Amino acid sequence: MNLESVDTEQLSLKKTLDIVCGKWRLYIVYQLGTEARRYGELRRMIPEVSEKVLVQELKSLVELGMVEKTIYGEVPPRVEYSLTRKALEILPTLRKLTAIGEVFLEP
Amino acid sequence: MNLESVDTEQLSLKKTLDIVCGKWRLYIVYQLGTEARRYGELRRMIPEVSEKVLVQELKSLVELGMVEKTIYGEVPPRVEYSLTRKALEILPTLRKLTAIGEVFLEP
DNA sequence: CGCGGTACTTACTTTTTAGTAGGTAGCGCA
DNA sequence: TGCGCTACCTACTAAAAAGTAAGTACCGCG
Numbered sequence: 092m093n094l095e096s097v098d099t100e101q102l103s104l105k106k107t108l109d110i111v112c113g114k115w116r117l118y119i120v121y122q123l124g125t126e127a128r129r130y131g132e133l134r135r136m137i138p139e140v141s142e143k144v145l146v147q148e149l150k151s152l153v154e155l156g157m158v159e160k161t162i163y164g165e166v167p168p169r170v171e172y173s174l175t176r177k178a179l180e181i182l183p184t185l186r187k188l189t190a191i192g193e194v195f196l197e198p
Numbered sequence: 199m200n201l202e203s204v205d206t207e208q209l210s211l212k213k214t215l216d217i218v219c220g221k222w223r224l225y226i227v228y229q230l231g232t233e234a235r236r237y238g239e240l241r242r243m244i245p246e247v248s249e250k251v252l253v254q255e256l257k258s259l260v261e262l263g264m265v266e267k268t269i270y271g272e273v274p275p276r277v278e279y280s281l282t283r284k285a286l287e288i289l290p291t292l293r294k295l296t297a298i299g300e301v302f303l304e305p
Numbered sequence: 306c307g308c309g310g311t312a313c314t315t316a317c318t319t320t321t322t323a324g325t326a327g328g329t330a331g332c333g334c335a
Numbered sequence: 336t337g338c339g340c341t342a343c344c345t346a347c348t349a350a351a352a353a354g355t356a357a358g359t360a361c362c363g364c365g
Binding site for chain 1: 206207208209210211212213214215216217218219221224225262263264284287288291292294295296297298299300301302303
Binding site: 130 | 311
């Protein structure tokens with residue numbers, strides 16, 4: 092094991108944590124799935140999350156390269172969010188993450 | 199309104215996040231691996247983490263059912279930490295998590 | 306002319322997490 | 336007698352994340 096591979100592994104871990112950590116982040120990704128969703132649509136799908144946090148999380152997901160934002164110059168305004176190619180690539184893995192918690196759920 | 203009361207999938211997701219989230223949590227689990235490690239040994243393996251946070255994280259991991267703490271009534275004191283059966287069960291999955299971040303590392 | 310719907314933004318408070326810098330107690334060793 | 340080693344604990348501060356509540360701007364409809 093050389094220094095490069097150690098460094099890459101720690102970088103990958105950090106990036107992984109950026110993607111999965113956050114009370115609502117993964118849940119929003121799950122809701123997006125393979126569809127493009129409008130902002131209001133997402134809001135109604137996850138009414139427990141505040142608008143501030145939803146907007147903030149969507150912005151972070153865009154910055155992380157997980158989500159694409161499309162603004163249609165229409166009136167009334169239309170904004171759609173969808174998972175990027177890379178996000179779709181890891182979506183099956185992300186969906187399997189609940190298996191980790193399942194092992195620890197008390198019966 | 200909380201996630202806990204909804205369904206098993208959301209409960210599993212919450213538990214998963216408890217296990218993987220935290221700047222040092224997964225890293226400590228990786229370092230433990232299949233071995234039993236003494237407190238001071240872990241401290242030297244991860245010198246970047248402060249003692250306060252290391253103790254705190256180990257306590258959380260014990261509460262989560264991820265780690266077993268064994269105190270040997272010796273002098274000088276000896277305390278060993280090791281992954282539980284359940285933790286060992288999910289360890290391969292936890293190690294594969296870096297694959298998520300790898301997809302997003304800029305080349 | 307106000308109402309509801311579009312998609313946000315802003316200011317502020319609370320809660321959680323992480324980091325800094327010290328202290329504790331028992332024992333072996335020089 | 337004081338130092339280092341064991342495995343912690345405590346008080347405090349700083350930073351990050353999450354929650355609350357309100358405001359913004361535009362438009363069609365009645």
